Every structure is written in C-alpha cells, then in structure tokens.
Amino acid sequence: MSEHDAMNDGAEANALTAREIELREQARSGPTIPIEEFRRRSRRSFFVGAAGLVAGGVAWRWVQTQPTDDGIPQVLRSALEKNEALWSTLSSSRAAPEYPASKATPIQVNGRIGIREAIDLEDWTLRVEGPDGDILDELTLADLQAMPQRDMVVEHKCIEGWSSIVRWGGVRFRDFHERYADQVGDVPYVGLETPDGEYYVGWDKESILHPQTMLVLRQGDDPLDQDHGAPLRLATPNKYGIKCLKRIGVIRYSNERPADYWAERSYDWYAAL
Amino acid sequence: MSHEQTVIGPQPVARLVHPRAIRWLHWINFPLLAVMMWSGLRIYWAEDVYALGIGDWQWFAFFPEVVYEKLDLNRHLARGMAFHFAFGWLFVINGVIYATYLAVTREWRHILPDRNCMGEAKRVVMHDLRLADDCPPQGRYNAAQRISYTTVLVMAAIIVVTGFAIYKPSQLYPLPLLFGGYQGARFIHFSMTIGLMLFFVVHVLQVARAGWSNFKAMVTGYEIEIPAGSAASDQLAGAGGSPPLVESGTEAEGAER
Numbered sequence: 074m075s076e077h078d079a080m081n082d083g084a085e086a087n088a089l090t091a092r093e094i095e096l097r098e099q100a101r102s103g104p105t106i107p108i109e110e111f112r113r114r115s116r117r118s119f120f121v122g123a124a125g126l127v128a129g130g131v132a133w134r135w136v137q138t139q140p141t142d143d144g145i146p147q148v149l150r151s152a153l154e155k156n157e158a159l160w161s162t163l164s165s166s167r168a169a170p171e172y173p174a175s176k177a178t179p180i181q182v183n184g185r186i187g188i189r190e191a192i193d194l195e196d197w198t199l200r201v202e203g204p205d206g207d208i209l210d211e212l213t214l215a216d217l218q219a220m221p222q223r224d225m226v227v228e229h230k231c232i233e234g235w236s237s238i239v240r241w242g243g244v245r246f247r248d249f250h251e252r253y254a255d256q257v258g259d260v261p262y263v264g265l266e267t268p269d270g271e272y273y274v275g276w277d278k279e280s281i282l283h284p285q286t287m288l289v290l291r292q293g294d295d296p297l298d299q300d301h302g303a304p305l306r307l308a309t310p311n312k313y314g315i316k317c318l319k320r321i322g323v324i325r326y327s328n329e330r331p332a333d334y335w336a337e338r339s340y341d342w343y344a345a346l
Numbered sequence: 347m348s349h350e351q352t353v354i355g356p357q358p359v360a361r362l363v364h365p366r367a368i369r370w371l372h373w374i375n376f377p378l379l380a381v382m383m384w385s386g387l388r389i390y391w392a393e394d395v396y397a398l399g400i401g402d403w404q405w406f407a408f409f410p411e412v413v414y415e416k417l418d419l420n421r422h423l424a425r426g427m428a429f430h431f432a433f434g435w436l437f438v439i440n441g442v443i444y445a446t447y448l449a450v451t452r453e454w455r456h457i458l459p460d461r462n463c464m465g466e467a468k469r470v471v472m473h474d475l476r477l478a479d480d481c482p483p484q485g486r487y488n489a490a491q492r493i494s495y496t497t498v499l500v501m502a503a504i505i506v507v508t509g510f511a512i513y514k515p516s517q518l519y520p521l522p523l524l525f526g527g528y529q530g531a532r533f534i535h536f537s538m539t540i541g542l543m544l545f546f547v548v549h550v551l552q553v554a555r556a557g558w559s560n561f562k563a564m565v566t567g568y569e570i571e572i573p574a575g576s577a578a579s580d581q582l583a584g585a586g587g588s589p590p591l592v593e594s595g596t597e598a599e600g601a602e603r
Contacts, residue, residue, distance in 0.1 A: 111360030145424065167519060228528060
C-alpha cells in the first residue's frame with residue numbers, strides 16, 4: 074500500500090482521495106475475463122441455477138411425500154431421533170437451573186386428556202408393573218407420602234412455548250425407583266398411564282432417573298388439585314410438559330420403547346430440553 | 347493506477363464480483379431460511395403472544411388471522427418442530443461455511459463497515475430515496491449495504507444462538523441466561539425473524555431497483571465493466587470514486603450491488 078502512503082503525505086484533503094482509491098481497488102479486486110468467456114459462463118451459470126432450482130424442488134417434494142412415521146415424514150422422524158442421539162451424547166447429565174421459592178407462580182391448566190372426570194382420591198392407587206407385566210406393587214397416597222420428600226422450584230416448559238416457574242413437591246423418581254431396582258434390573262424404558270389409559274407417555278431410563286424428574290404430590294404448599302393431576306403427576310424442567318403425565322395410574326417398566334400419546338401425534342418421542 | 351491501463355485494452359470486460367462460494371451459499375441460504383421461517387411460524391402459532399404497542403394498547407399483534415390462514419400455520423406445531431429441528435442444521439452448516447469462507451478469503455473486507463460508513467450510509471439512503479443527487483464513494487458495496495449485510499450476519503448468528511438456547515435450555519444452560527432466560531431468548535429469536543423478514547423486503551426492492559445485470563451477477567458472478575483507460579472510464583474517474591461502470595449504466599450508482 075505504498076501508493077496510499079505516498080498520497081497521505083500530501084494535504085489533508087488527500088485522505089478522502091486515498092479512501093476513494095482504496096474503495097476503487099476493492100471494487101476492482103476481482104479477476105476479469107473477456108466478454109466471450111463471460112457469455113459462455115453466464116449460460117452455464119443459468120443452466121446450473123435452473124438445475125439447482127429443479128433439484129431443490131425435487132428434494133422438497135421428496136421430503137413432503139415420504140411415508141409418514143407417527144404423523145411426520147420418515148426422514149424427519151429419523152432426524153429427530155438423530156438429534157436426540159447427538160444431544161444425549163453431548164451432555165446427558167446437564168440439569169436445569171433451580172430458583173428461589175419466591176419466584177414460583179401459579180401454572181395454567183393446559184391439558185385435560187385422561188383427567189376430564191374428577192376422581193375420588195381415596196380410591197386412587199398407583200400400580201407398578203415389571204417388564205413381564207407382573208404387578209410389583211399397588212401403592213396408596215399414604216405410601217407415597219411416606220417416601221423421602223423433596224421440593225424443587227423449576228421452570229416448567231410447555232411445548233406450545235409458554236413457561237412458568239413452579240414449586241413442585243414430591244418424590245424424586247430415582248428415589249421411588251430404588252424400591253424396585255433389584256427386581257426390574259437394567260430395564261431401558263418406563264411407561265406411565267392415566268387410570269383410564271387415555272393419556273400415556275414413554276420415558277427412557279436415563280431421563281426418568283435424572284435427579285430433577287419428580288413424582289409430584291404438591292404444588293407450592295398445597296396438595297395438587299385435580300386439574301393439575303392430583304393425586305400424583307410427573308414433573309421435570311428437562312422435557313416439555315407433554316411428557317409430564319397428570320394423574321398417574323400405572324408405572325410400567327419396559328424393555329420396549331413404550332407408546333407415547335403425543336409421539337403418536339407427530340411430536341418427538343423424547344421431547345427433551 | 348497506470349498499470350491497469352497497460353494490462354486491459356479499451357474493450358469491455360467482465361469482472362468477478364461474487365465468488366462462486368458466495369453465490370452458492372447465498373442461494374442455498376434463501377430456501378433454507380424460508381423453510382426455517384415457515385416452520386418457525388408454525389411453532390410460534392401455538393403461543394403467539396408478541397405484539398407492537400405501548401402498555402395495554404396494541405398496534406399490531408403478530409399475527410393477524412389472515413396470515414395464519416394464508417401460510418397454513420394453524421395447528422401444525424408438531425410438523426413445524428420436526429421441519430425446524432431438521433432443516434435448522436442445514437441452515438447452521440451453510441452459515442458456518444459462509445462465515446469461514448469470509449474469514450479465510452478475507453472477503454469480509456467488502457462487507458464489514460469502516461468508520462466512514464455510518465456517515466456515508468445516510469447519504470446513500472438519501473440518494474436512494476431520491477432526496478440527494480450525489481452518492482458517496484463505494485467499494486464493491488456501498489456504505490448502506492455494508493452496514494445492512496453485516497447487521498444481517500450478526501442477526502443470523504443471534505437467531506442461531508437464541509434458537510439453540512430455546513431448543514436445549516437445560517443441556518446448554520447457562521446459555522439462555524445470556525438472553526434474559528428462556529422466554530427472553532424466545533422473544534429475541536422471534537424478533538430476529540421479523541428483522542430478517544424486513545431485510546428481505548428491502549433487499550428484494552433494492553435488487554429490483556438495481557436492475558437485471560446486478561441480479562445476474564449474483565447468478566453468474568460477473569459484471570460487465572468498461573476498463574480503465576477507455577473514454578467512458580476516464581469520464582467516471584473525473585467524478586471521483588464512482589463504482590465501475592456496468593452494462594446498465596445509471597443503475598451502477600447507489601443501488602444494491
């Protein structure tokens with residue numbers, strides 16, 4: 074850039090000129106080709122462009138016309154699975170932040186699938202099933218209240234996009250699981266269902282044994298109300314709310330990936346955050 | 347500058363203004379961003395809480411029902427997420443290649459504004475709105491272009507990072523904190539989308555204004571130029587800092603190039 078320096082040695086007004094020259098050189102920094110070559114390349118570029126348009130259109134059609142897998146094109150379903158494989162490999166042990174209790178707010182009632190009719194909480198029991206379908210346990214509310222209790226104040230995130238900081242109280246699933254760990258062995262999945270079987274979710278073992286996955290009995294200081302899944306629901310800040318089954322009737326250890334209400338309706342089976 | 351005169355005769359030549367990689371990445375980005383916006387709006391539909399206004403007074407709510415209907419956004423949250431989280435990777439990969447290319451080839455110097463650009467950009471805008479006759483000197487891009495292209499790149503980076511923050515807020519914690527938490531990141535992610543849409547509108551208008559040869563250059567890479575030393579270029583040089591003359595004459599000045 075010695076040319077520029079030479080010019081800058083002159084009067085102050087030359088500063089602008091130096092910049093103009095620099096800009097000019099920038100504008101002319103690309104190589105040139107003769108007009109005939111330009112015409113030839115232009116034709117080729119437009120041909121390639123047209124081919125690219127067609128290829129893009131074909132690829133888009135291909136995605137749209139794929140056979141569906143639980144409501145979405147197979148290739149997208151497999152992309153969701155690969156995403157989960159990637160993220161769970163990257164950082165399976167990460168946890169969501171917890172907040173001071175003062176930050177907790179009421180949470181809106183969003184879904185009523187499986188809990189439309191109120192039930193008599195006195196009659197409610199929780200059935201625990203092993204992978205072979207044998208009943209491992211039949212628990213009452215008092216049984217759950219007798220287990221080690223925890224509180225967590227976490228951000229509950231709905232798949233729709235809203236979120237609330239909620240104070241949940243209850244039994245961590247991993248503590249609950251200890252009662253059955255020896256019996257069920259290394260089972261990869263857990264399925265949960267409402268008593269009427271209308272709403273059901275599937276969990277991988279690693280996620281459900283995460284310290285922030287909780288069988289919830291209380292919201293704030295009060296027992297859960299029926300709209301929020303009394304007497305027992307699931308909660309976690311690490312998956313969308315669609316995975317947090319209300320009014321749990323059955324907990325089933327499973328060797329196969331359990332059916333999942335929303336995964337059958339086009340959503341990601343893992344719904345992990 | 348005399349060496350240019352000796353190398354190139356008075357015949358018009360074509361000069362490379364958009365390298366091949368930039369052209370490919372630009373055109374691949376366009377449909378990818380379109381798919382991301384369309385699927386993203388299907389996700390936004392499920393909790394469409396943002397509006398322009400002051401206090402309780404809403405001037406414009408995102409979005410009017412007609413938008414949802416015309417773009418088929420209603421009740422497609424699950425499909426929206428599936429497309430968004432698959433095509434998002436392609437958008438990110440394309441963007442990373444683009445940023446790397448700019449860095450390695452130093453092409454960024456054509457885009458990144460320098461300290462004169464702020465003042466010049468005002469004059470460019472005045473010129474483009476036909477409120478001023480003269481136009482400041484420019485390199486490959488004028489000052490307003492350099493500012494807006496750089497802004498768009500920054501916005502694209504923000505949209506990717508906030509996207510990851512709301513996609514995996516637990517796994518990537520404390521990333522959402524950078525944006526005021528999960529909801530803050532969601533709001534910024536949406537705002538960047540609107541920003542990119544506004545850029546797209548201005549971009550297309552300016553391309554239309556700049557004319558066919560300018561558009562063609564983004565396809566072919568080359569623009570016709572009267573080389574230095576010819577009568578036409580001497581006239582231009584007298585005007586000072588004008589961009590190289592292109593086929594379409596007057597369109598060379600100011601507009602999107």
